[in-house]
Structures are given as C-alpha cells and as structure tokens.
Amino acid sequence: MNDILIVDGYNVIGAWTELKALQNSDFERARDLLVDKLSEYQAVTGWQVILIFDAYLIPGKETKTKKSKIEVIYTKKSEKADQKIEGLIRKLQNVKTRIHVATSDMAEQWAVFSQGALRKPSRELIEEIGEIEREIKKSTTNGQMTQKVKIELDEATRKKLEQMRRGF
Template identity: 75%
Template sequence: MNTMNEILIVDGYNVIGAWNELKELREKDFESARDLLINKMAEYQAVTGYRVIIIFDAYLIPGKETKTKQSTVEVIYTKKNEKADQKIEGLIRKLQNVKTRIHVATSDMAEQWAVFSQGALRKPSRELIEEIRKIDRQIGKTTMNDQPQGKRSVIQIDEETRAKLEKMRRGF
C-alpha cells in the first residue's frame, strides 16, 4: 500500500494554452474552457487517486483569493495582483512534507525550475495532456467493453433526471 500522498497542482491557464482543443474553445467561450479542464482533471483525479488543485490567475473576481470545489477538484483563483506561479510556490511550501509528493503541471520553464528547486516534481503541460488523453481512451474502451455488441439497452430518461445523474457522477 502506498502511504505517499500525491498532489498535482495545475497551472490552469498555462495548461489550457498548451492544449489545442481547450485553447480553441477559450477563444470562443473562456468559461467553458475552464470548466472542461476542471472536468478532465476530476476524471484524472478519479483514475490516479491524486489530490488535484487547479490554480487560475484572478479573472472576473477582483480582490481576495477565492477557493471553490468543483467536482472533487480544488479550484483556486488568486488574489488580484498575485500570479498563479506565486500561489503555486506558496502551496508547495505549505503542503510539502515527507509523506507528500507534489507534482506541478505547467509549461512555463522558469516555473518548472522554481518548483523543482523546492522539491516538487515537474510535469510539463504536454505530458499531463497526454496522460489525460490516455485516460480518456481507457474510459472509452471500458465503457465500450461493458456492453455486449448488438445488445445495448437504452433507458429513456428525461433531461432533468439525466442532468441530476451527471451531477452525481461528477461528484457535485
């Protein structure tokens, strides 16, 4: 049994900028790109067992730092003049201990070196994106294999019930 606590801190806007599909979505609908990243990270958390914390630079929320929990993922919007990098480095100092291994997902090379120098592990955004794609493929195969070919049952449910079930599945 692994007694090590694994934490993944994600530089939210950096990962969105490195992920082509999310980057394109961000151009049309900023909030949807953020929500999709949060949903993908919730799936990542469910599969890996990591505690996932996503940091976004303050956006539309002037003033103090805000923390929310969407799905099972912790989401932090920094204070008005605080950059995500500063918040990430502060979190590493706060959370780092002998029973915790911290990974930081970002493509920012300066930030990668800063977190590495504090004892955290670097995870380039591209590497995280590839891991998420692999998880998506595994989930797709699993759900396809759960249904015998040609014997799919379809249960008719109304939209309100479907929405409630989806919320339950996502953990919020």
C-alpha cells in the same frame, strides 16, 4: 505516499489545442472542461488535484471552491498563479507527500523543482489524460462499436443534470 498534482490552469488551457480554441469563444466552458478532465484524472490516479487560475481575469480577493473533488483556487488580484503554486509547495511539502506541478512555463518548472516538487510539462499531463480517456472508452465499450445518440437539452436542464451527476 500521498501524491498531489497542482495545475497552472491557464497555462494548461493554453497548451491544450481543444481547450485553447474553446477559450476563445467560451472562457468559462474551457475552465469547466478542464475541471471535468482533471476530475477523471483524479478518479483514476487517486491523486489530490489542486487547480490554480490567475485572477487577472477575475479581480478581487482569493477564492477557493470545490468542483468534482477538485480544489479550484482563483488567486487574489495582485498574485500570479506561479506565486500561489510556490506557496502551496512550501505549505504542503513533507516526507509523506509527493507534489507534482503541471505547467509549461520553464522558469516555473525550475522554481518548483528547486523546492522539491516534481515537474510535469502541460503536454505530458494532456497526454496522460488522453490515455485515461482512451482506456475508459475502451473498457466501457468492451471493444464493441456503440451508437451515439445526442439529445439536445436547454442550458438549464443541462446544468441541473450536471449537478445531479456530480452529487450537489
């Protein structure tokens, strides 16, 4: 069985205290941090992850990109994330695929459920990602206390290192 997780990006950011606070000061960084967290989720679960953002903040035609093996879709100007999610369910649904949709929008949860997809409230996804992060931290430290060293980097160096880390 192939599992696909479709994430309503702005809905999850709005439900995630840390990302919601970051969104107010650095919108792009909040989106990037969500991609990073979903990338870890994808690596652990093995699920395909598709992240959808409404284009109401980025007018124009639909754009698709790949970031850390996460497919990121910005809807076209007149299209809501909910519409895109429902269209993707119709396109991707088959007997070998189980589709999960992460959103806190109750109307959208019922719409995707009626199409045969599984509902995953944003809070549940956030809790699962938190558990994955705790497990990763626990396994990498083997229960030992580690001393953290923070090295200040300029933005250009940070971006270059991030590109190297992600392999592009």
